[in-house]
Amino acid sequence: MKLKIFLIILLCFFTSGCWNYNELNELAIVTGIGIDKHENGYKVSLMISNSRSTQSSSREGEAQTTVFTGTGKTFTEALSNIDVKTPRNLYLGHLEVVLVDEEIAKDNINIVLENLMRNPETAKKYYIAIARDNKSEEILKGLSPLESFPSQNISLNIQNSSQSEGISTEMVLSEFIKTILKQGVNSIAPSISIQGEENKIDNQESLKETEPKAMLKARSIGLFKDFKLVTWTTEKESQGINIINNKTERLYVTTELDKNKKVVVLLDSTKCKSDININDLNINLNINVKGAIVETDTDLDLENPKTIEKINKSTEKEIKNLVFDGINLAQKYKTDIFGFGNMIYRKDFKYWYKVKKEWDDNYFPKINFKVKVNANIESKGALENTIKEKKNES
Amino acid sequence: MKLDKNINKIFSKINEINGNSPDITTREIKIGFKKVGYIYLESVSSDDKISDFLVRSITRLKKFSFLDNFFTNLYNELKNSIANSKMKTIDNYDDMFYYLASGFTIVVVNGFNKAIVLETRETLDRGVTEPSTEVTIRGPKDSMTENYNKNIGLIRKRIKDPNLWFKEIEVGKRTKTKVSIGYIKDIADPNKVKRVIDKINKIDIDGVLDSGYIRDFLTNDERSSFPTIISTERPDTVCASLLEGKVIVVVENTPFVLIMPGILANFIHAAEDNYQKAINVSMTRVLRFLAMIVTIMAPGLYIALTTFNQEIIPNTLLISLAIQRSSVPFPTSFSVIILMITFEILRESDMRLPETMGTSISIVGALVLGDAAVNAGIVSPIVVIVVAITSVTSLLFTDMDIVNAFRWWRLLFIILSTLMGLIGFIVAGIIFIIKLCSIETLDVPYLTPISPLYPKFLMENIITIPRNKMKKRPTYLDDLDINRMGEK
Known part of the structure; x- marks a missing residue:
């Protein structure tokens, strides 16, 4: 009896096991996908990171990547077109970035999302970005002198420019779908x-x-309305949008106190609280900002609290401008990217279902925004005062 | 068989039974009217002692040779003349052989069917040396030897308590080895002591050459690879165990003393832990615990991750692993197993070889394992790293049995991971935990104090606490006296 049970258990292992067994050298690790429009339908480019390389490069941890392309009427057809060309199994588990061509984004991005979300192999934590002005295939092929893997080059580029400059924004697929x-x-x-x-x-x-003759550059944000890309932002507008969406980690703001008295302030903490009044569609934005002075080229007396107060005031004004830039653009293109509709849904869902269909077109552009910024400069860096001021004193 | 009266008959009988062994020495001395003979085994007896004391004393007895009570006189004379000797009278052949083999000299007198035995043993032991298997930097540096009495002496020297009791039992029909069970009477659980004594009494074996022979009779877990009896050559470890209320078994002719019952934590700890600062030892113990997990699970986890569940490995690492593997023709599990076998062979050969040749082996081993295998494209560099980590961590433990037990479980993890990836790895983990939970010795579960949980002793066993805070003995041993400090 014991032997029988043992055999049955053993049989389970030997008959069911190994179905997803894959040696690493049998996999083609896809780290980037680019999707372009093509006369046949779609042209898909896959960046495969573990292509054959010399002994020395594997020791340095460098990889030579290859880009395979295939065309087809559908995304899947294009993929299987590539599969025929590669000797290894395509493995999407470590996908890092998906580039979608501007044309497809303007047309309908759903085609891409549907397939990627349905694939159980992918982790859904990869960046999605729009290839602007260039074909996504070309961008995938882009090499960087600093990073070994081009896909990482793209994703780190986006990360960096969204975290430290507020120009871009990090968007992983799962979050994109969620919104x-x-x-x-x-x-x-x-x-x-x-x-x-x-x-x-x-x-x-x-x-x-x-x-290097050519480099990749993270550009500003694209605004979507449902599944369609409607417009690009300028850098200032995307900074404003990031402030409202609480997505800025660090932000440099240049303010002008008087004529030719410029101060650069690094904002290391911005918090935006929004409050909506449903009856008359008024939205109050309360923005709290903390920062430090990083650069000034004039003779300001920074030891004087009044000067700091002045800088605070002008920073507030500057941020207000940024925020309104972002709001105006969104209202102009009638797309609620801030999620104020969602706030209404959470506050009063009956009202929301009444306005839901016309929200973007009729209600959102008419909202009155009241923005209140509270800036607080907390640090002056390693210097107590400006160098010029110190020179004048002595 | 009763002794004969005629000494020539006795001599011929001994030679006959022993098959004319070359080391049997017999001699006959005429003292007046009486014939006195003596027999000893040259190989185990000291010639000096015999000629110095025995022969001189016997010849001095000439004047009594006509008396009827010559035998008693001889006994008294020998007793008075030989310093520090053990003397006995015997009257049969079975005893005679036992004493002969133990290095005693038998004195027989013609006309008496009794014989006098007296100790003339040659010391065949080495002296007390430093322990070779459980080396410590801090702590006592003496170790048990092959001498049974010295071993008990080393224990007695440390615990000067009249309640330290030894019960001696003779085991082995042919070897007649002395085995003694030691315990502190008012600490150890009498039930456990009785069970150990009963088990040893029941042993039916022809010979006992090492405590390893006895060990298999004391447990009934021959199908489990985990050792449940601690064997140590350090007298301080033995004494610490006695003070905890454990039972020890000292066996003649071996430096390894058995300690019962053993729990898993005992095998992970080292003797030195008791002598260093507790706060530092705690860190070491956590490391050792980690090493135990690594040595069992690392190869299995590596196989599961690289052949089934690649999604867990970070992107850059995966790509570099994939590139390293690109020129290796064998499956990952195969190259892991090959490398592990190579290592085990090297370890075994290193252990058997004399020390002078050991270094050359390790150089060859390091080259074969490390560089050549990678360059030849048989294994990938990361496999070498995994097997190296596994092997190095396994050498953290002093007990050879537990190191070899880990080897079995490592194999199970490798096999199940090869078949089913992470799921197989987890199944192996479940089997591992179930197995550990099911072992027990003398009613003490193997995973104590984790399961069953003894919160008070968790701190003491998993990490450690300073001596001045260790107020109680471990209660899971059912000690009679659980207070280390204060009143009984």
């Missing part, structure tokens, strides 16, 4: 393009030069 499915929110996505000589971006030789 699309939520009531009363529209999505945004970062964009990326090539700067420099476009045909040199995939040239290994150009990496050896001290100044």
Whole structure:
């Protein structure tokens, strides 16, 4: 009896096991996908990171990546077109970035999302970005002198420019889908393009030069309305949008006190609280900002509290301008990317279902915003006063 | 068989039974009217002692040779003349052989069917040396030897308590080895002591050459790889266990003393833990616990992650692993097992070889394991790292049995991970925990104090606490006296 049970258990192991067994060298690790429009339908480019490389490069941890492309009427058809060309199994588990061509984004991005979300292999934690001005295939091929893997080059580029500059925004696929499915929110996505000589971006030789001929550059945010890309922002507008969405971690703001008295302030904590009044559609934004002075080229007396007060005031004004830039753009293109509709849904869902269909087109552009900024400069860095002021004193 | 009266008959009988062994020495001395003979085994007896004391004393007895009570006189004379000797009279052949083999000399007198035995043993032991298997930096540096009495002496020297009791039992039909069960009477649980004594009394074996022979009779877990009896050559470890209320078994002719019952924590701890600062030892113990987990699970986890569940490995690492593997033709599990076998062979050969040749082996081993296998494309560098970590962590433990037990479980983790990936790994983990929970010795579960939980002793066993805070003995041993400090 014991032997029988043992055999049955053993049989379970041997008959059911191994179905997803894959040695690492049998996998083609896809770290980036680019989707472009093509005359046949779609052109999909896959960046495969573990291509054959020399012994020395594997020791340094460098990988040579290859980009495979395939076309097809549907996304899946294009993928299987690539599968035929590669000797290994395509493995999407470590996907890091998905680039969608501007044309597809303007048309309908759902085509891409549907397939990616349905695939159980992918982790849904990869960045989604729009290829702006360039084909996504070209951007995928882009090499960087600093990063070994081009896909990381793209994702780190987006991360960095959204965290420290507030120009771009980090958007992973799961979050992108979440905002699309939520009531009363529209999505945004970062964009990326090539700067420099476009045909040199995939040239290994150009990496050896001290100044690469072409580099990838994170660009501003694209605003979506449902599944369609409606407009791009300018850098200031995207900063404003990021402030309202509480997505800024660090932000440099240049303010002008008087004429030619410029001060650069680094905001390391911005908190935005919004409060909506449903009856007359008024929204109050309370923004609390903490920062530090990082640069000034004039003779301000920073030891005087009044000067600091002045800087606070002008920073507040500057931020107000940024915020209104963002709001105006969104209202102009009639897309509620801030999720105020969602706030109404949470406050009064009966009212929300009444206005839901016309919210973006009729209600959102008419909202009155009252923005109150409270800036507080807490630090002056390593210097107590400006150097010029000190010179004048002595 | 009763002794004969005629000494020539006795001599011939001994030679006959022993098959004319070359080391049997017999001699006959005429003292007046009486014939006195003596027999000893040259190989185990000291010639000096015999000629110095025995022969001189016997020849001095000439004047009594006509008396009827010559035998008694001889006994008294020998007793008075030989310093520090054990003397006995015997009257049969079975006893005679026992004493002969133990290094005693038998004195027989013609006309008496009794014989005098007196100790003329040659010391065949080495002296007390430093322990070779359980080396410590801090702490006593003496170790048990092959001498039974010295071993008991080393324990007695440390615990000068009249309640330290030893019960001696003779085991082995042919070897007649002395085995003694030691315990502190007013601490150890009498039930446990009785069970150990009963088990040893029941042993039916022809020979006992090491405490390892006895160990298999004391437990009934021959199908489990985990040791449940601690064996140590450190007298301080033995004494610490006695003070905890454990039972020890000292066996003749072996430096390894058995301690019962043993729990898993005992095998992970080292003797040195008791002598260093508690707060530092705690860190070491956590490391050792970690090492135990690594040595059992690391290869299995590596196989599960790289062949089934790649999504867990970070992106850059996965790509670099994939590139490293690109030139290796064998499956990952195969190369892991090959490398592990190679290591085990090297370890075994290193242990058996004399020390002078050991270094050359380790150089070859390091080259074969490390560089050549990678360059030849048989294994990938990361596999070498995994197997190296596994092997190094396994050497943290002093008890050879537990190291070899881990080896079995490592194999189970490797096999199940190869078949089913992380699911198999978890199944192996469940089997591992169930197995650990099911072991017990002398009613003490193996995973005490974790399961069953003894919160008070968790701190003491998993990490450690300073001596001045250790107020109680471990209660899970059912000690009679649980107070280390204060009144009984």
